[in-house]
Amino acid sequence: MINIGIDIMGGDLAPQTTVLGAILARKILPSDVNFVLFGDENSIKEICKKEQFNASAFKIVHTSEVIEMGDNPAKAFTQKQNSSIAAGFHLLSKGQIDGFASAGNTGAMLVGAMYTVKSIEGVIRPAISTIIPLASGKVKILLDVGINPDCKPEILCQWGILGSIYAESVHGIKNPSVGLLNIGSEEEKGNILAKSTFPLMKESKQFNFFGNMEGNDLFDESKADIIICDGFVGNVLLKTAEAFYELIKHRGKSDEYFDKFNFEMYGGTPILGVNKPVIIGHGISNDIAIKNMILTTKNVIEADLCGKIKQALTI
Amino acid sequence: MINIGIDIMGGDLAPQTTVLGAILARKILPSDVNFVLFGDENSIKEICKKEQFNASAFKIVHTSEVIEMGDNPAKAFTQKQNSSIAAGFHLLSKGQIDGFASAGNTGAMLVGAMYTVKSIEGVIRPAISTIIPLASGKVKILLDVGINPDCKPEILCQWGILGSIYAESVHGIKNPSVGLLNIGSEEEKGNILAKSTFPLMKESKQFNFFGNMEGNDLFDESKADIIICDGFVGNVLLKTAEAFYELIKHRGKSDEYFDKFNFEMYGGTPILGVNKPVIIGHGISNDIAIKNMILTTKNVIEADLCGKIKQALTI
Numbered sequence: 001m002i003n004i005g006i007d008i009m010g011g012d013l014a015p016q017t018t019v020l021g022a023i024l025a026r027k028i029l030p031s032d033v034n035f036v037l038f039g040d041e042n043s044i045k046e047i048c049k050k051e052q053f054n055a056s057a058f059k060i061v062h063t064s065e066v067i068e069m070g071d072n073p074a075k076a077f078t079q080k081q082n083s084s085i086a087a088g089f090h091l092l093s094k095g096q097i098d099g100f101a102s103a104g105n106t107g108a109m110l111v112g113a114m115y116t117v118k119s120i121e122g123v124i125r126p127a128i129s130t131i132i133p134l135a136s137g138k139v140k141i142l143l144d145v146g147i148n149p150d151c152k153p154e155i156l157c158q159w160g161i162l163g164s165i166y167a168e169s170v171h172g173i174k175n176p177s178v179g180l181l182n183i184g185s186e187e188e189k190g191n192i193l194a195k196s197t198f199p200l201m202k203e204s205k206q207f208n209f210f211g212n213m214e215g216n217d218l219f220d221e222s223k224a225d226i227i228i229c230d231g232f233v234g235n236v237l238l239k240t241a242e243a244f245y246e247l248i249k250h251r252g253k254s255d256e257y258f259d260k261f262n263f264e265m266y267g268g269t270p271i272l273g274v275n276k277p278v279i280i281g282h283g284i285s286n287d288i289a290i291k292n293m294i295l296t297t298k299n300v301i302e303a304d305l306c307g308k309i310k311q312a313l314t315i
Numbered sequence: 316m317i318n319i320g321i322d323i324m325g326g327d328l329a330p331q332t333t334v335l336g337a338i339l340a341r342k343i344l345p346s347d348v349n350f351v352l353f354g355d356e357n358s359i360k361e362i363c364k365k366e367q368f369n370a371s372a373f374k375i376v377h378t379s380e381v382i383e384m385g386d387n388p389a390k391a392f393t394q395k396q397n398s399s400i401a402a403g404f405h406l407l408s409k410g411q412i413d414g415f416a417s418a419g420n421t422g423a424m425l426v427g428a429m430y431t432v433k434s435i436e437g438v439i440r441p442a443i444s445t446i447i448p449l450a451s452g453k454v455k456i457l458l459d460v461g462i463n464p465d466c467k468p469e470i471l472c473q474w475g476i477l478g479s480i481y482a483e484s485v486h487g488i489k490n491p492s493v494g495l496l497n498i499g500s501e502e503e504k505g506n507i508l509a510k511s512t513f514p515l516m517k518e519s520k521q522f523n524f525f526g527n528m529e530g531n532d533l534f535d536e537s538k539a540d541i542i543i544c545d546g547f548v549g550n551v552l553l554k555t556a557e558a559f560y561e562l563i564k565h566r567g568k569s570d571e572y573f574d575k576f577n578f579e580m581y582g583g584t585p586i587l588g589v590n591k592p593v594i595i596g597h598g599i600s601n602d603i604a605i606k607n608m609i610l611t612t613k614n615v616i617e618a619d620l621c622g623k624i625k626q627a628l629t630i
Contacts, residue, residue, distance in 0.1 A: 135562075135565075135566075146498060149498060149505060149506035149507075149509075150506045150507050181551060183461055183464060183546070183547055183550040183551065183554075190464060190547070191464035191465045191545070191546075191547040192464075192465050194464075194547070214551075214554050215550070215551045215552065215553065215554025215555035215556075215557065215558060216554040216555070216557045216558045216561070217558070218555060218558045219558055219561075219562055229551075230506070231498070231506075232498055232505070232506040232509070232548070233547070233548055233551055235498040235530070236496060236498065236529075236530045236544075236548055236551075236552060237530065237551060237552070237555055238530065239498075239529050239530025239531040240530035240531070240533060240552055240555055240556070241530075241555070241559075242530065242531045243530060243531045243532070243533045243534055244556075244559045246531070246534075247450075247534055248563065248568070250450075251450075251570065251572065251573075253563065253568040253570070253573075255566065255568070257566065258566075258568075
């Protein structure tokens, strides 16, 4: 029996798409998975009714406040204690839900995670990742994609461990390899950060270090499965990929593969390095993206991602 | 009358493609443009003969040494004084050629430029740029793309001036605007470098500051014409664009527009901020890329890019 908490008020198109996404997920997940929805009870019931879906399939935790997309994260989280995000983290830290997912204010989700369930002991900085789809159907993992714009070598090196556990336990990548995003393949290439990180990664026995990865290696299956960079570079890269996807689509050149670059359709990404499963979705998630976010949350809970990271860091 | 110096020994496919490229360019440029080829005289004459092209259309400066792609730049440049790159810079600094272009060892070209013609007084760090093609046929300019992996705010800010002069005088972009590559549109967003650069750019009266640019703004015509970032981020971005181009081509989805992302076909890029026109081509340049590199060199000379940058920095 697992309990998934879902922020119904988070996301640009909430609560409409969040409720629709929850209905889609509810229909395909088994009955031993409970859904706990955080948000305005009336709105949730009304949307369910319109969809001719029995709202009693959900446990609803009514909340009266909303953390808006533009709100200051720390302020909003502490002041809006009756918001869906604050209520979700409250139940998550008490163990009444096993994971919490939201497509709402990313900053507030981070603040909530750090204030309540907190970083795993030994984790220097939690990170978020994105999937890079490959033509074979496999994926690579890129991290960090935005929450750590300034990094130190030890942080990047530790993400090699976090990324490896995530890639293996959630994405089924066996014995994953870790690459350092850089501007040359040789060991001595790079900026100060990359040059200082390379020897740390090379010496690490906690993951398989591949070596440097360049921008043009991103889709190369023979290269590393996990690509590590600071959150500034990762965020620029992620958004550049989005720009290319839009360009390809706009020119009528998309296909089944390129459609996988539609990051709106991904089910969000767990915050790697916190004590409980916290999943952050894309702000402009539609109902299918919300459904996928809920499935991701289930996978992260069942894979015991947080437990495995904890274990790796206490060895 | 202008004299263009071309390194015949530089590039993965030299001297074959470099001579072929020079022949292509020679055929379309007027007779008041002189070509000075630096390289092995016999090879040059042999290739011309095979092509049934009269080698006397070129002035040949015979050189007996070659700086290889894998050579240590500073070492090779100082030790191989009879190399095509060393000889080219020698004549460039003496004013016997007006510009020098090579698809060879980029590091050696940089070392050569810094040792001989040198940085323009006041320029903190020279930079190289790339073109971002837009669907309308216009272009944006991105810099730096690799020679400055670690930067300070004053460097990025000054590139706003260099980029603006280059965009206007060589690419005909009227009254260009300058954007700072960042991970959010708001002023306070970014890593330490971006946050410190923003106020400097905002205060600058030497270019039109647009504000922050994100990865997904790259192809947006309504956004800035010039995008400034450190050479680490710029190089990752450039190579990511190459990766997307390869992916699009590989899936048979290319078209006239996407073909413009084939950076091999571009005619190289000038080093912005040095006293004379020095143009660096892509290592894997084919004959058409070499031809374009020569045309770019002519444009940079005729636009008096170096003179204009000098003037802007002495005001």
